[in-house]
Amino acid sequence: MYESYFKFRNKPFQLNPDPAFFFGSRGHRRAMAYLEYGMHQSEGFIVITGEIGAGKTTIVRSLLEHLDPEKVVAANLVSTQIDASEILRMVATAFGLPNRTLDKAGLLLALETFLVQTTAAGKRALLIVDEAQNLTPSAVEELRMLSNFQLEDHALLQSFLVGQPEFRDIMQSAEMQQLRQRVIASYHLGPLDSEETRSYIEHRLRHVGWTDDPIFEADAFNVIYGYTGGIPRRINTLCDRLLLGAFLAERHSIGEEDVREVIEELKLEFASPQRSAALPAGSSGAGEAGVATLAVDRLQVSDELLAHAASLSSNADIQRLEARLVGLEQSVAATLGVLNQLLHAVRRDPPAGGKEHE
Numbered sequence: 001m002y003e004s005y006f007k008f009r010n011k012p013f014q015l016n017p018d019p020a021f022f023f024g025s026r027g028h029r030r031a032m033a034y035l036e037y038g039m040h041q042s043e044g045f046i047v048i049t050g051e052i053g054a055g056k057t058t059i060v061r062s063l064l065e066h067l068d069p070e071k072v073v074a075a076n077l078v079s080t081q082i083d084a085s086e087i088l089r090m091v092a093t094a095f096g097l098p099n100r101t102l103d104k105a106g107l108l109l110a111l112e113t114f115l116v117q118t119t120a121a122g123k124r125a126l127l128i129v130d131e132a133q134n135l136t137p138s139a140v141e142e143l144r145m146l147s148n149f150q151l152e153d154h155a156l157l158q159s160f161l162v163g164q165p166e167f168r169d170i171m172q173s174a175e176m177q178q179l180r181q182r183v184i185a186s187y188h189l190g191p192l193d194s195e196e197t198r199s200y201i202e203h204r205l206r207h208v209g210w211t212d213d214p215i216f217e218a219d220a221f222n223v224i225y226g227y228t229g230g231i232p233r234r235i236n237t238l239c240d241r242l243l244l245g246a247f248l249a250e251r252h253s254i255g256e257e258d259v260r261e262v263i264e265e266l267k268l269e270f271a272s273p274q275r276s277a278a279l280p281a282g283s284s285g286a287g288e289a290g291v292a293t294l295a296v297d298r299l300q301v302s303d304e305l306l307a308h309a310a311s312l313s314s315n316a317d318i319q320r321l322e323a324r325l326v327g328l329e330q331s332v333a334a335t336l337g338v339l340n341q342l343l344h345a346v347r348r349d350p351p352a353g354g355k356e357h358e
Contacts, residue, residue: 002247008208013236019062043155050189053233074126084138115156132163191230219256
């Protein structure tokens with residue numbers, strides 16, 4: 001939307017992890033070094049943890065992009081509450097092995113055969129498990145057992161476990177003692193500092209062809225860091241909205257006040273519906289009167305809707321209705337945010353020769 005206005009080749013602050021935007025902060029470089037070290041060791045486990053949105057998945061994807069497929073066969077597995085009965089099948093699927101009719105013994109045999117053949121072909125097998133904090137202890141134990149596969153004195157499988165901070169606590173439990181003995185290195189990826197936050201923003205902007213349009217004023221970076229805490233995903237969310245706001249207002253600079261305004265809008269959008277409805281007129285958080293205030297006493301519910309609600313006879317029906325309501329609330333919140341930006345732009349920059357409407 002704003003890309004053509006600022007002459008960007010692409011969106012600089014998309015939320016999906018993209019290795020093309022990899023930013024080598026001190027923490028990210030060190031995490032990458034640990035993964036590369038693990039690749040050279042060709043055995044055991046490397047554990048990388050970090051906050052949500054810290055850039056763990058981007059690091060993993062950057063590593064995968066630079067691996068030589070003639071030397072490494074990699075499988076990337078994203079875990080979602082996987083237990084022991086499912087983990088082996090998912091690993092086999094990740095490596096492209098047919099497994100629908102196999103029982104556990106068959107899965108283990110298929111995996112061992114594949115790993116032996118891979119090693120015999122002069123390649124290494126790498127398993128990356130993202131969101132490892134979702135693994136059950138029994139599933140982790142199955143992964144540890146896979147690390148027992150060897151050809152003579154050569155380990156057949158190298159594993160990286162990537163997860164949120166709680167995985168560090170899980171690793172300290174008594175059940176994880178045997179796995180801890182197989183971990184050859186671990187690293188916790190922290191947030192960016194203030195200087196890195198500015199460098200990160202400018203790095204992503206330059207990657208899409210930014211030529212100081214819009215200009216980010218120095219004070220703006222301080223406020224961005226204060227709100228996001230140096231977490232890349234939060235930075236992306238905020239900066240994307242800042243660029244949208246500048247585009248809507250036809251501005252070519254972003255200052256401290258612009259950042260604070262968007263922050264208030266984001267806070268309002270993610271506030272509970274009860275809190276948003278309770279705000280008095282003119283206190284939308286961004287100084288815009290009336291846009292985010294709902295006239296609740298004027299809302300009317302049709303007899304048809306009441307009859308439909310009364311006919312809901314199952315929890316599934318109610319859950320579907322609740323899901324739709326949540327989606328509608330999010331859509332309305334996002335729309336209000338854009339309307340607030342448009343209204344603010346009109347009030348701040350009235351047409352030449354005209355007066356601002358009261």
